[in-house]
Amino acid sequence: MIVFILAVLLFLVGLYGILVKRNIIKLAIGLIIMEYAVNLFFVLAGYREGGTAPILDGDLAPGTVFVDPLPQALVLTAIVIGLGTTALLVSFAVKIYEKYDTFDIRKIRKLHG
Amino acid sequence: MSLLLYFIIVPLGGAFLLPIISRLRESLSDWVGNAITALLLYCSVYGVITASGKTVTYFVGGWRPIADIPVGINLVMDGLSGLMLLIVNIVALLVTLYSVNYMARYTDKGKYYTLFLLMVAGLNGVILSGDLFNLFVFLEITAIASYALVAFGIEDEELEASFKYQVLGGTASALILLGIAVFYQTTGTLNLADASRVIAGIGHTPTVLFAGVLFMAGFCLKAALIPFHAWLPDAHPAAPAPISAMLSGVVIKVLGVYPLCRLFFNVYGITPLIQDIFMVLGVVSIILGVFLALSQWDFKRLLAYHSISQIGYVVLGIGLGTPLGILGGLFHLINHSVFKSLLFLNAGSVVYATDTRELKELGGLQRKMPVTGATSQVASFSIAGLPPFNGFWSKLIIIVACVQAGQMLFAVLAVIGSILTLLSFLKVQRYVFFDALKEKWKNVREVPFLMCVSMIVFALLCIGMGLLLLPQISAVTLKPAADVLYTGLEYATKVLGG
Numbered sequence: 001m002i003v004f005i006l007a008v009l010l011f012l013v014g015l016y017g018i019l020v021k022r023n024i025i026k027l028a029i030g031l032i033i034m035e036y037a038v039n040l041f042f043v044l045a046g047y048r049e050g051g052t053a054p055i056l057d058g059d060l061a062p063g064t065v066f067v068d069p070l071p072q073a074l075v076l077t078a079i080v081i082g083l084g085t086t087a088l089l090v091s092f093a094v095k096i097y098e099k100y101d102t103f104d105i106r107k108i109r110k111l112h113g
Numbered sequence: 114m115s116l117l118l119y120f121i122i123v124p125l126g127g128a129f130l131l132p133i134i135s136r137l138r139e140s141l142s143d144w145v146g147n148a149i150t151a152l153l154l155y156c157s158v159y160g161v162i163t164a165s166g167k168t169v170t171y172f173v174g175g176w177r178p179i180a181d182i183p184v185g186i187n188l189v190m191d192g193l194s195g196l197m198l199l200i201v202n203i204v205a206l207l208v209t210l211y212s213v214n215y216m217a218r219y220t221d222k223g224k225y226y227t228l229f230l231l232m233v234a235g236l237n238g239v240i241l242s243g244d245l246f247n248l249f250v251f252l253e254i255t256a257i258a259s260y261a262l263v264a265f266g267i268e269d270e271e272l273e274a275s276f277k278y279q280v281l282g283g284t285a286s287a288l289i290l291l292g293i294a295v296f297y298q299t300t301g302t303l304n305l306a307d308a309s310r311v312i313a314g315i316g317h318t319p320t321v322l323f324a325g326v327l328f329m330a331g332f333c334l335k336a337a338l339i340p341f342h343a344w345l346p347d348a349h350p351a352a353p354a355p356i357s358a359m360l361s362g363v364v365i366k367v368l369g370v371y372p373l374c375r376l377f378f379n380v381y382g383i384t385p386l387i388q389d390i391f392m393v394l395g396v397v398s399i400i401l402g403v404f405l406a407l408s409q410w411d412f413k414r415l416l417a418y419h420s421i422s423q424i425g426y427v428v429l430g431i432g433l434g435t436p437l438g439i440l441g442g443l444f445h446l447i448n449h450s451v452f453k454s455l456l457f458l459n460a461g462s463v464v465y466a467t468d469t470r471e472l473k474e475l476g477g478l479q480r481k482m483p484v485t486g487a488t489s490q491v492a493s494f495s496i497a498g499l500p501p502f503n504g505f506w507s508k509l510i511i512i513v514a515c516v517q518a519g520q521m522l523f524a525v526l527a528v529i530g531s532i533l534t535l536l537s538f539l540k541v542q543r544y545v546f547f548d549a550l551k552e553k554w555k556n557v558r559e560v561p562f563l564m565c566v567s568m569i570v571f572a573l574l575c576i577g578m579g580l581l582l583l584p585q586i587s588a589v590t591l592k593p594a595a596d597v598l599y600t601g602l603e604y605a606t607k608v609l610g611g
Contacts (some may be wrong), residue, residue, distance in 0.1 A: 011291065018284060027280055034287040042294040071297065074246050078290060081253045085283055088260055092276050099269045110270045 003044050010037035023103045024096060028089045035082045039075045046071030116160050117171040117188040117241055120198065121251075123156075124149055124234035128227045135223025143213045146226035150206040153233065157202045161195040166593030168192075168607040170243070181609050183304045189243040189608050192593025193443075197240045197371055199590070200447045203574075204362045204454050205233050208355045211458055211567040214560070215355055215465060219265060225353075228265075232258035232359065236367045243608060244304045245293050252289070252335075252368055256282050259364060263352040274351035281344040285334035292327030295320060306608035309380045313602060317381070328376055329390065336369020338428060339398045342421050346405075349420065350413035350470070354461020357413060361420040362454035366446055370427055379597070379604035383434055391432025396523050398425030399530040406537050412460045412470040415541065416453065419496065422530060423449045429527065430511040431598065433518050440595040441510030448503040448578060452495040455571035459489035462560045462568070463545060472541065477550030481557040484565045486546045488572040493542055495575045497535035503578035 014037055017030025046068035054069035093103070100108050127149040135142035160169075168191040172178075176185025190198070209229065216222050231254060238251030260282065264275035297303055299320040300311040312321060330341070337345035345365070349357050377387050402422030409415035427449065430442025462485040463478065464470055479486040495502035498509075508531055515524035559565065581591055597604065 011287070014287075015284070018280060024276065031280060031283045031287070034284070035290075038287050038290045038294060041291065042297075045294055045298040070303070071294075074293075074303075077246075077250060081250065081257075081286075084257055085253070085260075085279070085286075088257060089276070089279050089283070092264065092272055092279065095264075095267060096272050096276060099272060108273050108276075110273060 004041065007037050007041040007044060010040065013037075022105050024093045024105055024108070025090075025103055027105070028086065028093060031089065032082070032086055035078070035085075039078055039082070042071045042075050042078070115171060116156060117169065117190055118173070119156055120153065120160075120237040120241060121188075121234055123152060124230040124237065128230040128234065131223055131227045131230065135221075135226070139222060142223045142226050146229065147206070147209045147213070149230060150202065150209045150233065153237070154202040154206045157195075157198040160190060161199055161589065164190060164195060165589050166192050166195075166596075170608050178609055183244075183302075183307055183609065186247060187243040187304070187608070188241040189306075190241060191597050191604070191607065192595075193371075193374070193597040194240050196443065196447065196590055196594040197367060198237060200450045201233070201236050201240065201363045201367060204359065204450055205229075205236075207567045207570055208358050208362075208454065208458075211358075211461070211564050212355045213563050215461055215564060216353065218465070219353065225262075225265065228258045228262050229356075229359075231255075232262065232364070236363060239367050240371065243306065245296065245308070246303050248372060249286075249289060249293060252372075253286060255364060255368060256286065256335075259352075259356070259360060262356045263348050263360075265353050265356065266351075271351045274347040278344045278348035281334060285331045287331075288327050288334070289331035292324045292331060295327065296324040299324065305375065305380050306605040309382075309602055309605040312381060313605075317384070321381075325377070325381060325387075329373070332369050332373045332376075333394065334369075336365050336373065336424060336428075337421055338369070338394045338424060339401045339421060342398070342402070345421060346414055346417045349417040349457075350411060354413075354457055354464065357416075357461070358454035358457040361417065361457060362450040365420065365424060366427070366450065370424065370431075370446065373428075374431055374598055378601050382602050388432050388434045391428050392520070392523060395425045395427070395429030395432055396526050398422060399429065400425075400526055403530050403533040403537065407533060407540075410472045412463065412472055412475075412541065412545065413457065414470075415472075415537065416456050416460060419456075419534065419537070420449075420453055422534065423453065423496065425530070426508065426511055426527065429523060430507075430514060433511075433514050433520070434599075435514055435518050436595060436599050437510060437517060438514035439598045440591055441507055441514050443594050443598075444581065444591055445504075445507035445511060447581075448495065448507045448575075451571060451574045451578060452492045452502075452504060455488060455492040455568060455575065456496065458564070458568050458571065459485055459492065462564060465560050465564070466557045467554060472544040475545045475551075476548040476554070477546070478554065478557065479546040480550065481554065482546075482559045484559055484568060488568040489546065490542065491572040491575050493538035497538050498531045499535070501576070501579055503575050506579045506582060 014030045014034030048065050051065040051067040054066040171188040173186040235251045235255030242248045260279045264271045300308050302308050334341040349360050406418035427442050427446045430438050495504040498504045512524050
């Protein structure tokens with residue numbers, strides 16, 4: 001149980017970063033921390049105490065405990081998606097720095113309302 | 114029926130081929146882009162007619178369910194999916210038609226069509242996918258493509274808007290994925306139909322509801338309902354006009370409203386508490402959205418605030434939970450797709466001709482741009498809910514449904530929202546199209562032929578869509594869609610059989 005609480009705490013750390021930080025690079029880092037906390041949570045959800053790798057072969061004793069393979073497959077996909085979003089986000093941060101000469105979101109304010 | 118797979122494969126394949134094709138010849142990308150969206154529209158019309166309101170399930174790779182428990186991925190097209198597919202692909206075709214001339218302002222059309230088709234593939238995927246994780250993957254494909262498209266002009270404002278959109282969109286995705294993790298841990302399945310059975314068995318336990326709260330927050334962020342709306346008024350105006358039309362017209366609905374309906378009606382089973390949340394979010398969005406719109410002087414920003422307000426009507430109607438309310442909500446959803454896309458294209462035409470979006474700088478364009486002017490009047494009357502345009506019928510149904518359900522307050526607020534919308538669009542019409550012609554717009558000309566065609570077709574749809582309420586037409590489009598939501602938990606039986 002404690003690991004789940006820690007994963008959620010990590011998620012909240014990321015959320016704190018997004019809500020409080022003013023530097024766009026730090027915002028990106030907050031988002032990444034949040035994504036990884038979710039991935040961690042998901043993998044932990046599939047973990048079984050004393051389970052083996054979920055591979056079917058002939059000489060398995062009946063009643064063997066498997067680790068749930070589905071979350072692992074899903075997290076792998078989620079990590080790849082995370083890579084895509086992170087790359088896009090960081091490249092935008094660089095572009096914004098070229099245009100505005102700052103990483104501070106208080107100074108990046110051409111949009112009104 | 115493997116037709117369902119084509120909705121995803123065709124645009125995805127097109128997106129990968131386009132960078133090569135556009136190398137050969139820039140103008141080829143126009144042809145390929147339009148051909149693919151036309152093909153998709155044909156497939157969706159064909160699919161909806163052959164399915165005629167029944168549920169069609171396709172098991173990817175032939176992994177059929179064993180003893181009613183799904184083991185593979187399945188794609189599902191029922192009434193609701195059919196209706197959404199139809200509207201997404203109609204808007205996509207007309208928007209690509211419009212892009213042929215409009216996107217000549219920007220460099221590299223090949224990349225534009227690549228991203229556009231990725232977005233369409235994602236949208237079709239979200240609509241068709243029968244399990245939660247695929248829904249998430251397609252949702253991310255759409256989101257990433259739209260982040261890039263919002264910033265397609267890579268100017269200061271576009272980058273800023275897109276960054277904001279990315280941070281909030283990323284937060285929404287993280288919330289949704291966390292929801293999926295909690296959901297999976299509790300129910301042990303990700304298939305929507307299977308999960309719906311499991312939840313019917315264990316009931317709404319605290320963990321199931323916690324996942325529900327995460328979904329609600331995540332998808333409301335994607336749908337930009339107030340108080341989750343902060344990104345929309347920046348992101349939608351910053352995009353090129355055809356993309357604004359896609360984003361406001363279909364993306365917020367497919368990524369936000371559709372999964373909310375699917376989850377809470379078909380998987381969770383609707384309860385009075387969830388209905389109340391839907392209705393309150395809807396009414397708050399209607400009123401605040403329209404008030405925020407009233408004070409805007411940027412053409413596209415004003416339209417973006419109206420999107421928030423109009424999505425409020427959709428959610429209010431669906432949240433009523435009565436057959437009439439759901440029908441009205443879904444009808445307003447497709448109507449809004451049509452008239453809001455048209456309005457954004459009109460704004461795009463004005464920008465194309467004059468290079469400004471400031472209402473105060475424009476004036477008297479009616480004489481110079483008769484097609485843009487006339488179509489924008491049709492769209493403005495539709496969004497304001499004047500008869501006989503399509504917006505009138507759907508708003509009427511929603512308001513009547515509110516009264517029937519005994520929600521007099523919501524009905525009154527919906528009427529007030531509609532009147533304020535009319536006021537706001539009278540302002541647009543006066544400042545942009547009527548008023549005296551300013552000296553500097555003397556040489557303005559009507560936009561090219563294809564852009565006119567696209568706008569005229571949208572305008573005809575605005576006028577004609579009231580016909581969808583005729584019993585014969587409604588029986589294959591609106592009625593099956595509303596039934597899917599109204600019959601709620603029967604979804605599992607329809608998809609998995611037995």
